[in-house]
Amino acid sequence: MHPMLRRLDDLAAHLATRPDTVALLGLGSAGVDPDRLDDHSDLDFFLVVSDGAVARYVDSIDWLAAPCPVAYSFANERNGRKARYADGIFVEYAVFTVAELARLPFTGARVVWQRPDAPAGLAGSGASPRPATPYDTVEFHLNEALTNLYVGLHRELRGERLTAARFIQSYALDRVLALLRLSEPSAAHRRDPFDPSRRVEQAYPPEVLPLAAMVPGYRHNREAARATLDWLAARFPLDPAIAGPIRALLAT
The missing domain is CATH 3.30.460.10 (Beta Polymerase, domain 2)
Incomplete structure (x- = not known):
């Protein structure tokens, strides 16, 4: 035992x-x-x-x-x-x-x-760990991820690197994990209903979820934002009204 x-x-x-x-x-x-x-x-x-x-x-x-x-x-x-x-x-x-x-x-x-x-x-006897919500959709998580990148890049340019890292390398990544949960349900490897970050390395190989590129650290917010934007663009149609400004910020 x-x-x-x-x-x-x-x-x-x-x-x-x-x-x-x-x-x-x-x-x-x-x-x-x-x-x-x-x-x-x-x-x-x-x-x-x-x-x-x-x-x-x-x-x-x-x-x-x-x-x-x-x-x-x-x-x-x-x-x-x-x-x-x-x-x-x-x-x-x-x-x-x-x-x-x-x-x-x-x-x-x-x-x-x-x-x-x-x-x-x-x-x-416990209540449901994930109450039903009308916002648990691909559209919602995709647009949340994009706006997290947008806000995070503006804060990076302002010199607020820590909060930028949270928006780009944490909040946006949470939306990426939600998108994977919705678009690839077959990869549900003992998914934790309270913490989506648990055991993701077991569920998704690096070619599906490039975590090293998406979470490179405090000094690399721009690289992280670019990697996440590229990941989103390869899988979902992006609204140019928000994707365009994000690319412009990356080029600044």
Whole structure:
């Protein structure tokens, strides 16, 4: 058994002794796809507790330290913490009641442990991670990418290189990933519904998604914009009313 899965099992054994705990759910690579676990994985989980017990389990880490001493920990949100065990296992977790869990968007959860009287279907009780939107279209993502490039190049010319890098090498790239998701659905290799950048290298070879050219770094915004514009132009018809000004900025 992978050490992280063993850690979850040991944690569950301790939680089962506490009367105000309901369930422990593994998420991410500790969820329904444990074969993704490797030496670089962290351990994500939800702890489900009785009403009124959330703050106690967020504020205190005595339960977390039951299987192994905790070397580092901090509260990163109202319901959760990040921590590192003394043996190197890094964890990120959140604590919810059953009612709170039902309102959360999550997917791929696995029940590690639950009380016999726990509500059925806890692992699949979350809301949809990707609510339907009328703007999840090729037209929308294409024009968002183009306008990201346009704004980013203007900021580059103004000398605002950091925000330019975000528009050109991050925001526009997010739209490129969305376009790939819509135009090449067969390449959906364990796509993360919350973070489209996860595992894209496994889904798309460099000839399909030239990331090295699209994300060359802080000093190369113009090169990145040119690579992304060329990629878009090779796959989609571009409105000359916006593509023309972008090319003019690249020639400035």
